[in-house]
Amino acid sequence: MDFHLDEDQIAVAEAVAGVCAKFPGRYWQELEETGAYPEEFVRTLTDLGWLSILIPEEYGGGGRGITEAAIVLEEIHRSGANANACHAQMYTMGTVLRHGSREQKDRYLPEIAAGRLRLQAFGITEPDAGIDTTRIQTRAERDGDRYIINGQKTFISRIEYSDLMLLLARTTPLGEGAPPAEGLSVFLVDLRDAGDAVQFSRIPVMFNHHTYQVFINDLEVPVENRVGEEGRGLRYIIDGWNAERILIASEAIGDGRFFTEKAASYATSRVVFGKPIASNQGVQFPIAEAYAAVQAAGLMRFKAATLFDSGAPCGAESNMAKLLASKASWQAANAALTAFGGNGFAREFDVERKFRETKLLEIAPVSNNLVLSYVGQRVLGMPKSY
Amino acid sequence: MRFMNVVVCVKQIPDPAAPARLDPSTWTLEREGKLILDESDSYGVEMGLQLADQAGGGEVTLVSMAPRNETSGLRTALAMGAARAILVSDPVLGGSDALGTAKVLAAAIRRAEPDLVVAATESTDGYTGTLPVQLAELLGFPSVTFVKKVTVGDGKVHVERQTEAGFDEVETPLPAVITVTAGVVEPRYPSFKGIMAAKGKPVDQLTVADLGLPEGSVGAAGARQEVVSVEPAESRKAGEIIVDEGDAHTRIVAYLEQLKVI
Ligand SMILES: Cc1cc2nc3c(=O)[nH]c(=O)nc-3n(C[C@H](O)[C@H](O)[C@H](O)COP(=O)(O)OP(=O)(O)OC[C@H]3O[C@@H](n4cnc5c(N)ncnc54)[C@H](O)[C@@H]3O)c2cc1C
Numbered sequence: 001m002d003f004h005l006d007e008d009q010i011a012v013a014e015a016v017a018g019v020c021a022k023f024p025g026r027y028w029q030e031l032e033e034t035g036a037y038p039e040e041f042v043r044t045l046t047d048l049g050w051l052s053i054l055i056p057e058e059y060g061g062g063g064r065g066i067t068e069a070a071i072v073l074e075e076i077h078r079s080g081a082n083a084n085a086c087h088a089q090m091y092t093m094g095t096v097l098r099h100g101s102r103e104q105k106d107r108y109l110p111e112i113a114a115g116r117l118r119l120q121a122f123g124i125t126e127p128d129a130g131i132d133t134t135r136i137q138t139r140a141e142r143d144g145d146r147y148i149i150n151g152q153k154t155f156i157s158r159i160e161y162s163d164l165m166l167l168l169a170r171t172t173p174l175g176e177g178a179p180p181a182e183g184l185s186v187f188l189v190d191l192r193d194a195g196d197a198v199q200f201s202r203i204p205v206m207f208n209h210h211t212y213q214v215f216i217n218d219l220e221v222p223v224e225n226r227v228g229e230e231g232r233g234l235r236y237i238i239d240g241w242n243a244e245r246i247l248i249a250s251e252a253i254g255d256g257r258f259f260t261e262k263a264a265s266y267a268t269s270r271v272v273f274g275k276p277i278a279s280n281q282g283v284q285f286p287i288a289e290a291y292a293a294v295q296a297a298g299l300m301r302f303k304a305a306t307l308f309d310s311g312a313p314c315g316a317e318s319n320m321a322k323l324l325a326s327k328a329s330w331q332a333a334n335a336a337l338t339a340f341g342g343n344g345f346a347r348e349f350d351v352e353r354k355f356r357e358t359k360l361l362e363i364a365p366v367s368n369n370l371v372l373s374y375v376g377q378r379v380l381g382m383p384k385s386y
Numbered sequence: 387m388r389f390m391n392v393v394v395c396v397k398q399i400p401d402p403a404a405p406a407r408l409d410p411s412t413w414t415l416e417r418e419g420k421l422i423l424d425e426s427d428s429y430g431v432e433m434g435l436q437l438a439d440q441a442g443g444g445e446v447t448l449v450s451m452a453p454r455n456e457t458s459g460l461r462t463a464l465a466m467g468a469a470r471a472i473l474v475s476d477p478v479l480g481g482s483d484a485l486g487t488a489k490v491l492a493a494a495i496r497r498a499e500p501d502l503v504v505a506a507t508e509s510t511d512g513y514t515g516t517l518p519v520q521l522a523e524l525l526g527f528p529s530v531t532f533v534k535k536v537t538v539g540d541g542k543v544h545v546e547r548q549t550e551a552g553f554d555e556v557e558t559p560l561p562a563v564i565t566v567t568a569g570v571v572e573p574r575y576p577s578f579k580g581i582m583a584a585k586g587k588p589v590d591q592l593t594v595a596d597l598g599l600p601e602g603s604v605g606a607a608g609a610r611q612e613v614v615s616v617e618p619a620e621s622r623k624a625g626e627i628i629v630d631e632g633d634a635h636t637r638i639v640a641y642l643e644q645l646k647v648i
Contacts, residue, residue, distance in 0.1 A: 008581070008582070008585075011461070011465075011581050012578070012581070015465070015575065015576050015578070015581055018575060018576075019575045022575075044575070047577070048575055048576075048577040048578060049577045049578035049579050050578060053578055062578045062579070062582075064578075
């Protein structure tokens with residue numbers, strides 16, 4: 001059992017922290033005022049190779065594992081930045097890498113690794129199908145050497161800033177013989193030549209995030225853009241869930257470190273009644289408690305990441321890491337906001353912004369309720385709730 | 387142009403974010419923990435890389451003197467793109483003064499046969515600001531300080547040198563020593579591939595004996611400078627706040643006039 005980061009991993013953490021220092025709170029505050037996308041931040045991370053770290057070296061990527069990717073995202077979030085604008089560029093390609101054809105990999109992965117092609121939109125959620133993914137209604141009908149796709153998606157993040165979108169659609173309608181988990185397929189949609197067939201409008205949300213409603217009308221997708229076999233799409237997607245959970249957990253852990261470090265330093269310097277507020281245990285203990293929770297979640301996350309990178313099953317650990325980390329960061333967010341008092345609400349301290357941002361991690365990409373169902377049913381063998 | 391060999395002097399220092407401590411017996415800075423690349427030197431590294439690039443062929447060699455064979459800071463500069471490093475590390479070098487350090491660096495730099503030597507105007511942790519010119523003297527190279535812009539060609543270096551009033555244009559034959567001030571270029575961030583490549587780059591680790599320097603000429607034994615006492619810096623006084631009641635501009639002007647800055 002070794003709880004240490006190796007030399008490379010430390011170098012990764014330090015380098016990412018160094019770049020993020022170039023994008024301080026002010027940068028994010030200004031973006032929020034205009035609702036703009038963090039172009040320069042994303043460009044910088046892309047150019048330095050941080051977003052292609054999971055792509056194998058043979059395709060021009062960094063050839064590293066989920067552990068290093070986790071470190072990258074944790075450091076981004078720890079700095080006070082937010083990786084939502086680009087984290088999916090790191091891992092969405094995983095579906096193509098694991099289930100795509102040789103030709104798809106050769107065509108797309110080197111371009112993605114070089115930062116010339118953005119694959120960071122993933123269309124699953126629909127207005128009438130949230131955590132129950134099998135209920136999606138977007139339909140792909142085969143017509144010779146192409147599919148015609150129609151339907152509607154919601155909360156599809158970054159589609160405006162993506163060249164390709166991975167799309168989950170039904171190739172066999174629900175109730176036409178196949179079990180619910182079958183009959184779904186995954187497509188690589190080239191948004192650059194989709195024209196009017198794909199339209200989207202931004203959904204204003206409680207922090208500066210770019211997520212959209214998407215309308216798909218008679219979209220033609222060539223058969224060679226289907227990833228893997230027809231009807232097996234849900235499996236391919238589930239296959240990427242562990243990686244995603246580990247990475248989302250890492251963002252939460254980064255947020256948790258941001259909150260506890262900020263809170264500890266603020267509470268130590270803020271003097272009320274003639275002494276630092278941190279000397280009161282009512283202020284100090286919630287921060288210490290949150291810190292312990294963040295650290296514990298960090299361990300579960302590294303256990304999950306280590307299992308993942310060695311190819312071992314890690315469903316339980318990945319789910320638990322996501323659960324514990326998102327709860328810990330929310331706990332830390334509350335401790336920090338309380339410790340900051342009125343200043344917690346002031347934009348310039350970044351606490352209120354991160355507070356709004358970190359809440360998402362309990363809900364998306366997967367709700368903690370579903371994570372608890374996984375632990376209750378798949379790990380502990382209790383009966384299903386759905 | 388022909389292949390250009392740039393040497394950049396880099397200092398590895400304790401993290402300035404952590405509180406600094408002086409050894410009470412020697413009044414020298416404690417350098418126990420991990421050392422990092424002095425930010426002042428990252429400008430020199432960047433400038434060196436740009437010059438080597440512009441020359442159409444060239445390399446940056448780092449030269450550093452540091453305790454305990456420390457390479458963390460060098461790795462950062464190697465990850466930025468420097469090709470190799472020469473590190474002088476020797477227990478006898480503890481307590482070196484500026485001239486002693488210059489002697490060590492000069493001996494190491496000679497091995498690299500540079501066309502140009504780049505150093506920071508001054509380092510961040512403990513500094514006298516005299517090392518680069520001592521280095522130039524020992525190497526027998528001309529030196530140009532406070533450089534903000536450099537071009538190299540025809541065996542000469544042409545620089546814009548920061549002055550109080552503006553800048554001087556200066557030209558000097560190569561090899562030469564130049565010192566760059568912070569902020570003149572934007573140091574690049576190490577990329578992931580840069581970091582990985584840095585691991586395989588050569589770091590030549592040398593001792594005083596390897597450099598052929600006479601014993602007693604460097605380190606504490608050779609130091610001619612002695613720190614006799616250390617006083618804490620005066621804590622900064624609170625500034626004067628001018629609240630604008632419509633006349634703030636005239637009061638600010640009056641204040642600046644009183645300081646004789648305008
Ligand atoms: C900012 C943002 C970005 C997003 N980006 C994307 C994206 O890029 N691509 C994409 O496809 N989706 C995206 N989503 C959608 C996200 O994945 C879903 O919102 C999430 O999975 C929850 O689905 P839902 O909103 O439909 O909730 P619902 O399915 O309506 O569930 C609502 C609540 O009920 C609970 N619940 C439902 N059934 C049960 C049960 N049986 N037991 C216990 N609790 C239950 C859920 O846990 C949840 O708390 C995004 C969402 C947000 C807010």
